[in-house]
Amino acid sequence: AAEERLAGRPITLADSGKTARAPVGGLLRLALDENAAVGFRWQVSAQSGGVYLERVGRDDGARALFQLRLARAGRARLVLDEERPAPIAAVAKEVAARHFELTVVVEGEPG
Secondary structure (H helix, E strand, C coil): CCEECCCCCCECHHHCCCEEEEECCCEEEEEEECCHHHCCEEEEEEEECCEEEEEEEECCCCEEEEEEEECCCEEEEEEEEEECCHHHHHHCCCCCCCEEEEEEEEECCCC
């Protein structure tokens, strides 16, 4: 996949699977659709490299908002999966869980 500069806008589910380029010390904003009204939440499944994810709230469009801090130069990977409470998961098996993946090339001098 082509690497893109995604720092100028929130990264969404449509960006899943992409590789982003951004400078060390920067922040990427993620805005992922989430049905929190029935208990669905995004959880980190895998994280590598010098990046740190923080949930910062919700917007008016039912999206979970995150900041991804780019602390070290190099290649990083982030994987999130939407988790459902057990009672909902048992009833709603026909609804596939959502998955989000992002690779980030953090540019700059290693610190």
